[in-house]
Amino acid sequence: MKFLKFTAAFLLLLPVLCFARESDVYIGLSAKYNPNALPKIGVAHFFAKNENSAEEKQSASQLASVVRSDLLRSRYFDVQDNLPKPDLNNLGPLFSKYRKEGIDYLLFAEIAQSAEGQWDIKAFLYDTESQKAILAKNFKSSSKSLRRSAHMLADQIVKLLMGKRGIADTRIAFANDSTGRKEIYMVDYDGYNLTKLTRDKSISLLPRWSSDSSKIFYTTYRRKNPDVYYIDLKEGKIKPLIKTRGLNLIGGVSPDDKSLVLTLSRGENPNIYIKDLDSGAMRRLTDKYGVDGSPSFSPDGKYITFISNRSGNPQVYIMNLATQEARRITKFNWTDSPQWSPNGDWIVFSGRQAPNHPIDIFITDITGSQVRQLTADAGWNEDPTWSPDGRFIAFTTTRAGKRQIYIMDADGSAPHLIANIRGNSFTPNWSK
Numbered sequence: 150m151k152f153l154k155f156t157a158a159f160l161l162l163l164p165v166l167c168f169a170r171e172s173d174v175y176i177g178l179s180a181k182y183n184p185n186a187l188p189k190i191g192v193a194h195f196f197a198k199n200e201n202s203a204e205e206k207q208s209a210s211q212l213a214s215v216v217r218s219d220l221l222r223s224r225y226f227d228v229q230d231n232l233p234k235p236d237l238n239n240l241g242p243l244f245s246k247y248r249k250e251g252i253d254y255l256l257f258a259e260i261a262q263s264a265e266g267q268w269d270i271k272a273f274l275y276d277t278e279s280q281k282a283i284l285a286k287n288f289k290s291s292s293k294s295l296r297r298s299a300h301m302l303a304d305q306i307v308k309l310l311m312g313k314r315g316i317a318d319t320r321i322a323f324a325n326d327s328t329g330r331k332e333i334y335m336v337d338y339d340g341y342n343l344t345k346l347t348r349d350k351s352i353s354l355l356p357r358w359s360s361d362s363s364k365i366f367y368t369t370y371r372r373k374n375p376d377v378y379y380i381d382l383k384e385g386k387i388k389p390l391i392k393t394r395g396l397n398l399i400g401g402v403s404p405d406d407k408s409l410v411l412t413l414s415r416g417e418n419p420n421i422y423i424k425d426l427d428s429g430a431m432r433r434l435t436d437k438y439g440v441d442g443s444p445s446f447s448p449d450g451k452y453i454t455f456i457s458n459r460s461g462n463p464q465v466y467i468m469n470l471a472t473q474e475a476r477r478i479t480k481f482n483w484t485d486s487p488q489w490s491p492n493g494d495w496i497v498f499s500g501r502q503a504p505n506h507p508i509d510i511f512i513t514d515i516t517g518s519q520v521r522q523l524t525a526d527a528g529w530n531e532d533p534t535w536s537p538d539g540r541f542i543a544f545t546t547t548r549a550g551k552r553q554i555y556i557m558d559a560d561g562s563a564p565h566l567i568a569n570i571r572g573n574s575f576t577p578n579w580s581k
Contacts, residue, residue, distance in 0.1 A: 187225065188226055189253050189254070190252070190253070191247055191254065191277075192213060192216065193255060193257035194213070194232065195213035195216075195260065196257075199261060205261060208268055208292065211296070211299075212258060212270065212295060212298070213230075215296050216302055216303050216306075225307060225311050226310075234257075235255070235257055241280060248277040248278060253277060254310070256273070256275075256306070259271045267290060268290045270289070270290060271287050272286045274306060296337070296342065300317035304317050314537065315538070316536050319537060319580045321335065321338060321580070322365050322578050323554060323576060323577040323578070324355070324575040326573050327570070328350075330349070332347045333345075333365065333367050334570075335356075338536070338567075338579075346387075347380070349370070349371040352370040353368070353369040354368055357578050358402065358581055360402060360404050360405070364379050364380060366379045366399045367379070374397075376393075377409075391411070396413060397411060397412075398419075401453075403450050404446060404448060409424045409426065410445065411444070418441075421442070434470070441457045441459070442455065442456050443456040443486050448491055451469070451470055452467055452469055452470060452489075453468050454468075454496050463484055464477050464479045464480070464484055465478050465496065465513070467496075482503050483500055483508075484500035485499045485531065486499050486531065486532055488533060488534055488535055491537055491539040493515070494514060495514060496512065496514075498510075508530060510524045510561075512559075522561070524561060524564070528547035528548035530546045532544055532575065532576050534579045542556070542558075542559055544556075544577070554570070
């Protein structure tokens, strides 16, 4: 019975199981705490082409607010906002003024309502030193997708100025019990646009995004057995994938979207399998005595990390898929939910170092020689998942009482609630 805490998924399923059975992790990056070392972006007034239109003014204000928030959240820039509306016919003196104030770039936009009822948006980003536009973007947006348009603009600015992928246009999928049953939801990375995806009226959990973010695979008890289904976000449909009697827990999706790694029980202890999504073929990866679970792929698809109690307490292991050789990389009292960082250098997991310790979030390098604790003295912290740029980690925590989703920097700093969502939330997974 000491192994009942092997995995969060097992804890959630326990009542039914008893019956049925480019990226860097930055540690202590000083620029993050020294705004003067960051490039300064001046966000000028986003203005309505028709100054008499209250609707246009409101949409311009919303667009500016979201872009400004995204740039701040990126941690790449010192954002100077609320700058006055620029005189488009006389920008030279404005650039000189802002350059003296240390502002490196000036961002502004114009919005107008088209005849079709959509928004026509013109966004400009100028280098104040060269006084040249380095971004001039025209795009259309509906009112419903205005926030997403702002996210995409912010990501384009991050890519242009930093040469790195932005994460503003990403989402987090998770399970939540606010209806009295566990269902799958998703929410934008900034806590907006909460969307309920399933109505299984059962236990649904462990959502896992495909690498192209068009599908979410998950485990559900909708048919009284833990089966694997997937949500096709483009088609708006939910389809079954694995309905074999026994335990079918989704672990992760391969980087090329061609296979899944899963925990399956086939009349014995749970083991790790790979399923080819084209042929449907299933290949067994583990057959040791004990329980193996919580698998996920490395970013190159050549390895998996997983949890096993084959040496006693559940520990984090790495397996070479070509040879199926596995090695242990942790020496904890208990571990769960390992996830590989996007650059492949780190593995984040939940664990505790001693029997009476709370569960916290840790990272380790792939040799197991460097282990760093990211959370401490703040409830139980579990279910970590990396942002696609590897700079942030989302996780669940009980620090405020109920189980909620927080985001922190990858060094453990700046933890904050993603949104005040009703009920308890479980097993978040960040889109790619």
